[in-house]
Amino acid sequence: MEEELLEQIFASYEGDRKExxxxxxxxxxxLGYLPEEVMQDIARFVGVPESHVYSVASFYAQxxxxxxxxxxxxxxxxTACHIRGAPQILHEIEESIHLKEGETSEDLEYTLETVxxxxxxxxxxxxxxxxxxxGDMTPEKTKKLFNGNENGNGGKRAG
Amino acid sequence: xxxEENVPDKRHTVHVCQGTGCVSGGSExxxxxxxxxxxxxxxxxxxxxxxxxCHGFCQQGPVAVIEPEGIFYTKVKIEDVPSLSHSLxxxxxxxxxxxxxxxxxxxxxxxxxxxxxxxxxxxxxxKHCGGIDPEDxxxxxxxxxxxxxxxxxxxxxxxxxxxxVKKSGLRGLGGAGFPAGRKWESCRNTGGDVKYVICNADEGxxxxxxxxxxxxGNPHLVIExxxxxxxxxxxxxxxxxxxxxxxxxxxxxxxxxxxxRQEGFLGEDILQSDFSFDIxxxxxxxxxxxxxxxxxxxxxxxxxxxxxxxxxxRTTEEGVWNKPTLLNNVKTFANIPLIIVNGSEWFTNRGxxxxxxTAVFSLTGxxxxxxxxxxxxxxxxxxxxxxxxxxxxxxxxxxxxxTGGPSGxxxxxxxxxIPVDFDSLTQAGSIxxxxxxxxxxxxxxxxxxxxxxxxxxxxxxCGQCIPCRLGTRQMYEILDDITKGRGRAGDIDLLMQLxxxxxxxxxxxxxxxAPNPVLTxxxxxxxxxxxHIAGKKCPxxxxxxxxx
Numbered sequence: 001m002e003e004e005l006l007e008q009i010f011a012s013y014e015g016d017r018k019e020x021x022x023x024x025x026x027x028x029x030x031l032g033y034l035p036e037e038v039m040q041d042i043a044r045f046v047g048v049p050e051s052h053v054y055s056v057a058s059f060y061a062q063x064x065x066x067x068x069x070x071x072x073x074x075x076x077x078x079t080a081c082h083i084r085g086a087p088q089i090l091h092e093i094e095e096s097i098h099l100k101e102g103e104t105s106e107d108l109e110y111t112l113e114t115v116x117x118x119x120x121x122x123x124x125x126x127x128x129x130x131x132x133x134x135g136d137m138t139p140e141k142t143k144k145l146f147n148g149n150e151n152g153n154g155g156k157r158a159g
Numbered sequence: 160x161x162x163e164e165n166v167p168d169k170r171h172t173v174h175v176c177q178g179t180g181c182v183s184g185g186s187e188x189x190x191x192x193x194x195x196x197x198x199x200x201x202x203x204x205x206x207x208x209x210x211x212x213c214h215g216f217c218q219q220g221p222v223a224v225i226e227p228e229g230i231f232y233t234k235v236k237i238e239d240v241p242s243l244s245h246s247l248x249x250x251x252x253x254x255x256x257x258x259x260x261x262x263x264x265x266x267x268x269x270x271x272x273x274x275x276x277x278x279x280x281x282x283x284x285x286k287h288c289g290g291i292d293p294e295d296x297x298x299x300x301x302x303x304x305x306x307x308x309x310x311x312x313x314x315x316x317x318x319x320x321x322x323x324v325k326k327s328g329l330r331g332l333g334g335a336g337f338p339a340g341r342k343w344e345s346c347r348n349t350g351g352d353v354k355y356v357i358c359n360a361d362e363g364x365x366x367x368x369x370x371x372x373x374x375x376g377n378p379h380l381v382i383e384x385x386x387x388x389x390x391x392x393x394x395x396x397x398x399x400x401x402x403x404x405x406x407x408x409x410x411x412x413x414x415x416x417x418x419x420r421q422e423g424f425l426g427e428d429i430l431q432s433d434f435s436f437d438i439x440x441x442x443x444x445x446x447x448x449x450x451x452x453x454x455x456x457x458x459x460x461x462x463x464x465x466x467x468x469x470x471x472x473r474t475t476e477e478g479v480w481n482k483p484t485l486l487n488n489v490k491t492f493a494n495i496p497l498i499i500v501n502g503s504e505w506f507t508n509r510g511x512x513x514x515x516x517t518a519v520f521s522l523t524g525x526x527x528x529x530x531x532x533x534x535x536x537x538x539x540x541x542x543x544x545x546x547x548x549x550x551x552x553x554x555x556x557x558x559x560x561x562t563g564g565p566s567g568x569x570x571x572x573x574x575x576x577i578p579v580d581f582d583s584l585t586q587a588g589s590i591x592x593x594x595x596x597x598x599x600x601x602x603x604x605x606x607x608x609x610x611x612x613x614x615x616x617x618x619x620x621c622g623q624c625i626p627c628r629l630g631t632r633q634m635y636e637i638l639d640d641i642t643k644g645r646g647r648a649g650d651i652d653l654l655m656q657l658x659x660x661x662x663x664x665x666x667x668x669x670x671x672x673a674p675n676p677v678l679t680x681x682x683x684x685x686x687x688x689x690x691h692i693a694g695k696k697c698p699x700x701x702x703x704x705x706x707x
Contacts, residue, residue, distance in 0.1 A: 018480075020461035021444055025403065046461075059463040059621075060444030062403055079366030079561060079597045080523035082611050116447065116615065119368035119405065120180050121521055121595075122217030122529035131406065133183035 002038060005030055010045050017046045020056055024063055033064040061116075069104045069111035073097070074128040078117035081125035085138075089125050090114065092139045096146035171206045171247060174224040176289060178213030178375055179368075179407050186221035188237050196244040206247050212376020212411075214289035215531035216276055219259060224289070229271040232257040262527055262549055276528045279546045281509065283517050284493045285533045288376030293411050296418035299379040305424055307496035311387045312430050320391040320499065321347060327503035328515035329495075333359055333450070333488030334563065334592045335668075336514070336581035342485065346392040346475040349483040354394035356385055356436075357479070357486045359455060360401040360408070363447040364564030365615060367595030369519045370489040372531045374401065374408040377493070378415035382438065384492030386424060387499060389436040392485050397438040400455055403445065412440055447565075447619035450593075451667050452478075452486050454621065465621045466667035488593065490519055510536035514580035518594065524561075525600035527552050540575040544598055555600040559683070563592030565612045565619075566672035568679030569605060588679045590672070604701035605684040606691050610638035612676035619669065627670030630661040634677060644704035646692035651681060 009026050013019045023042055028034055034057055043050040057063040075081075075090045090101065099105055099112040120126045123135025127142075134145070175181075175190040194208040214222045219233035223243070230253050235243070239257060246254050258267040259274055268274050282288075291298040299305070311320055325340025346354065358381060362370040374381060385397050401409055416438055419425045427435045441459050448454045449464040452474045458464035459479055471477075478484020494516060498506050507515050514536040520543065523529045527549030534543060540560050544550065551557050559569040562579075568589035570577075577583050581591045599608070617631040634657050637650055658674030665671050681688060690696050695704055 018459070018461045021458065022442070025442060025444065055463055056461070059465075060446050062445035077365065077615075079564070079595065079611070080529075082365075083524055083597065083599055083603050083608070115404065116363060116445075116619075117365035117367070117404075118179075119362070119371045120183055120217070121366050121368055121523035121597075122531075123180055123183065123220075124523060124529075126183070133179065135180070135183055 002031070002035070006038065006041055013045075015045050015047065017048050017052075020046050020048065020053065021060075024053075024057060028063060032068045033066055036065070039065075066104065067108060069108050071109060072111045072113065072128075072130055074113050074115045074118070075101075076118040076120070076124070076126050076128070077114045078119075078121055078124070080121035081117075084124040086125040088139055089127065089137045089142050092142040093127075093146055096143065172226045173206065173208045173247065174211045174214075174226060174289065175208060176212070176214045176220060176222040177210045177293075178217065178220075178372060179405075180213065180217035181220035181222055182407065184221040184234075185237055186235075189221055189223070189235055189240060192237055192240045193244055196240055197247070200244065200248060202244075202248050206244075210292050210294065211289050212291075212293045213372040213531055215285065215372070216274075216528065217531065218529040224271055225253075230269055231259055231271040231274060233259045262552075275549065276530065276532075276547055279542065280532050281517060281535055282533045283497055283509075284373060284380070284490055284519055285376070285531065287380070288372065288531075291377065293376055293378055294414050296379060296415070296422060299377070303500065304379050304496075305383055305422075307499035308383050308386055308424060309430060311390055311499050312432050312434065315499075317347060317391045317393065320387065323503050324391075324495070324498060327494075327498045327506040328510075328513075329491065329498065329506065330514060330581060331488060332490035332494075332518075332593070334566070334590060336591060339487060339491055342475055342487070343388065343392055345473065346394075346483050346485040349476050351483050353396070353482045354392060355479045355482055355484040356389045356392065356394040356397040357455070357459070357484060358385055358397070358399040358489060358492055359450065359452075359486055360399055360405075360489050361443045361450045361455060362402060362405075362489075362593060363450050363619075364566075364593055364595045366521065366523055366561070366597045367564060367593055368521045369531055369594040371402075371405050371408050372521075373489050373493055373519070374405070375411055378408075378411045379419065380493045380496060381489055382412075382415055382419055383424070384495035385438060386419075386429070386436055387495050388485055388487065388492065390429075390434050392483075394485065395436055397436060398441045398459060398479075399438060400441050400443055400449070400459065403442040409440060409442060416440070446621070447615075448621045448667070448669050451669060454667070455486065456484065463621070465623045466669070468624075468666050490594070511578060511580045513582055518579060518591070520594045520596040522548050522596050522598070524597040525551055525555065525603065526598040534579070536580045537578040539578055540570070543579065543596065544575060548598065551598070551600050553600075555602065557598065558601050558603055559599045559605065559608075561589075561597040561599065561608070561676075562595065563590035563675070564595045565615045566590060566668070566675055567592045567595075568675045569599070569608060569683065570679070571683040588682055589675070602699055602701070604642075604697055604699035605680045605687045606638065606697070607642055607699075607701050609677045609680045610635065610642050613638055613673070616669070616673040620673075621669075624664075624666040624670060626661045626664040627666070627673060630657055630665075631670075631673050633657055634661075634674065638677070641688065641691045642697070642702040642704075644691075644695045644702075646688075646695075648692065650692055651685070651688055655681065
């Protein structure tokens with residue numbers, strides 16, 4: 001399946017080294033992360049050493065070499081969020097879903113990360129779950145959001 | 160059906176903000192629900208529902224404005240849609256509960272322009288942000304869009320355009336403030352048949368969202384500015400380097416580029432001239448250092464985004480694939496169509512002697528009115544924080560203002576009467592930066608803020624030069640110790656010493672400015688450092704001082 005997907009993606013590129021970053025982005029968009037063998041295929045396609053692909057993939061914060069959870073929780077650590085309580089929100093989420101920053105749960109349900117700035121500073125502090133931004137977070141709101149989610153997921157898993 | 164002549168009077172437009180902030184509050188659903196409601200009741204003809212970009216007052220979002228009256232509704236919820244459409248259809252009085260309440264007088268304010276947050280601003284770049292549909296090129300053209308390009312191509316020689324930009328005194332709004340006209344001239348004068356124009360939209364400063372809002376609210380303005388720049392410098396290919404973290408801006412830019420191509424403003428033989436130019440979007444992959452020009456260029460080339468070591472040729476001489484490249488910020492390009500249409504004199508009417516035009520800021524932090532604002536260069540911080548921002552919430556005292564993000568500094572409350580322009584801020588130890596302005600009150604700990612920024616800078620160091628890679632890490636660890644009650648006598652001197660070495664010996668601007676947040680907090684808030692180190696106390700009560 002991965003091979004088919006790669007073929008499809010490669011079809012819209014010329015195989016030039018300058019296309020490396022967009023290709024990595026598109027592959028990650030589809031697979032959620034960049035598996036090692038996929039990076040090797042990309043290296044062959046754009047005609048650069050495998051080490052170059054890895055050096056680029058490891059340089060940019062966007063790229064991941066490990067699979068992600070279904071729910072990507074990103075806590076904004078922008079300046080406005082920081083002074084309006086983002087550290088407490090992060091702490092609250094860590095407690096609720098039992099993960100530390102940068103970790104993914106074993107069942108691949110959650111990934112917890114921090115991001116430099118979501119750009120919703122007027123609604124600080126804010127978090128992003130997959131593509132949805134929630135602003136004006138408080139510890140209480142966080143508790144409600146994540147404890148609720150946990151129960152919901154527990155139900156899904158049981159079913 | 161209404162008769163022909165009373166149609167314009169009866170027709171209302173509801174502008175529903177679809178900026179990232181309001182979207183997070185559900186404004187997309189409000190937009191569709193309202194549209195559907197009015198269609199179902201047969202009023203879709205005389206009441207238009209329009210999608211717009213950021214209105215700026217993000218804190219009050221989701222925001223909706225009823226034109227032509229300018230009735231301003233705040234914090235609109237999906238449940239409000241039925242009563243909102245009923246009031247529109249019946250022509251009854253504005254819905255009281257959705258009006259903005261002035262926090263000082265606690266009275267409702269009906270109209271947009273009567274709200275101090277808007278009334279005290281001077282919007283030129285942001286003029287149509289929130290008023291036009293960013294996904295509709297006709298809407299942009301209806302407010303004069305692409306007239307500047309037509310004027311430039313049919314009436315002006317490239318040299319005349321550069322002369323006009325030089326005369327305007329426009330300085331690069333990405334933070335460094337280099338005169339735009341001189342940069343353009345240098346790019347034009349460099350020979351070569353292939354040249355590039357790049358829009359730097361890698362807005363990585365935490366606490367800043369002005370570039371995102373301009374791209375989301377009026378993408379054609381930026382594109383038009385880039386096309387004029389390409390015509391003036393002789394470039395044939397352009398890139399918009401935008402953060403991948405801004406998906407809405409990316410999608411609006413894509414739509415705008417496609418529309419611009421269809422109308423013949425991009426592509427071959429633009430407006431029947433022999434000038435050809437096209438723009439591609441490049442999504443940055445999340446490295447703060449890529450805001451630096453040479454790092455950005457390397458990133459487009461598919462490499463690690465590490466700045467080139469000095470001495471090096473200017474990007475205008477050797478940029479992408481070693482070709483001459485003009486690189487400007489989003490807001491710099493957004494100013495170009497305005498300067499071309501209105502003339503450089505119009506532009507120089509605003510601002511100070513050495514900083515002309517306006518400044519766009521993301522006003523955030525401990526301030527009553529958070530959002531996107533535009534003021535003439537030289538406006539004081541007091542005007543921004545108190546007149547527009549409405550002061551500090553909760554009766555707290557102002558402590559500091561942070562400008563310039565991780566490369567900038569914190570200015571103390573007694574300095575808020577300095578004018579905000581490139582030179583005054585630099586003199587005070589901070590920088591203009593790209594436009595983040597974070598207000599801090601008495602509950603903010605300045606040592607914690609310094610630690611916070613050094614944490615950011617050491618994470619974002621690209622790692623190629625030792626002063627930045629290891630120096631910022633050392634500074635972070637010292638600051639972390641201080642905020643945990645483990646500070647030692649002599650730490651302040653050590654921080655100053657490290658700052659000096661890092662500033663002198665780092666390869667790029669990120670390293671050279673990385674110590675600024677520490678230097679300004681030591682300069683203006685030394686007593687707080689001393690309280691942490693000697694007294695093992697955090698005066699603001701933020702730091703968790705572990706007792707030894």
